[in-house]
Amino acid sequence: MQGSRVHPADVRRQVGAALSTCATPVPETRIQDAQLVATELVTNALLHAGGLDEFQLDVSERHIHLTAVDSSTELPTRQRSLASFDAAVSGGFGWPLICHLAEDTEIRLSGAGKAISVRLPL
Template sequence: MCRQGHRSAVDTVADADHAVPTGPGSPADVRQAVRRALAGRSGGLTRDAEDAAGDVLLVASELVTNAMLHGGGVTGFDVTRTERAVRLSVSDRSDRLPVAVDQFDEVGRMRVGGRGWMIVCTLASDVVVSRLRAGGKRITAEVPLLPGPRV
């Protein structure tokens, strides 16, 4: 799923215990939830964490947009912040696993769109796709708030 050397996994789990039963209405709703989670922790963000917040917002937007476009809609969303990272979980109705799309079509023309999964895999330090027993899947991505090497 994500490129080699990047932690990603697929497993099967019961429906999420902590996911919101109904998903956000739009990527903008998710970005607001992420902003609240980032601001809600005492002590605020360091300058590096503020810079990384853009990565978190982008990953959240991409996960939700992909669930809406390819997953039959968002069925759950959860955001958790630790000192070093933000963990985002988005559930949808589809059993189809995400795939990276080649940026060029079969005749060499550059494709419009299709880069969301690549963005998630690039910015997240950890990505897990869990098949839900009741159907659908949950994608959990952990985005670091501290600067570090990107492979």
């Protein structure tokens, strides 16, 4: 998917559709985790980077790989920890949540921005 017109709901549907076609059934909790991480990646690009340039997903036998590309070179930060969750406070939990659910994260900087990739177990 390309462009800042991508809506988080579109990405959630794309992830769900991709995982529903796997040869081995994927547990619902893993689908939900992947959809949540995809939503956070897209939302973070929209809120903090001025938009999403590209979103990629690749499903292998044991993992789903998600990549969000944006035009900002600003790196995500851990403003809060999941342990300090307070429902009255808005924001700051997306990146810690992504890091908690992902087996691996990678940030690649380029002159045009960054690509954030995550690998999640199925």
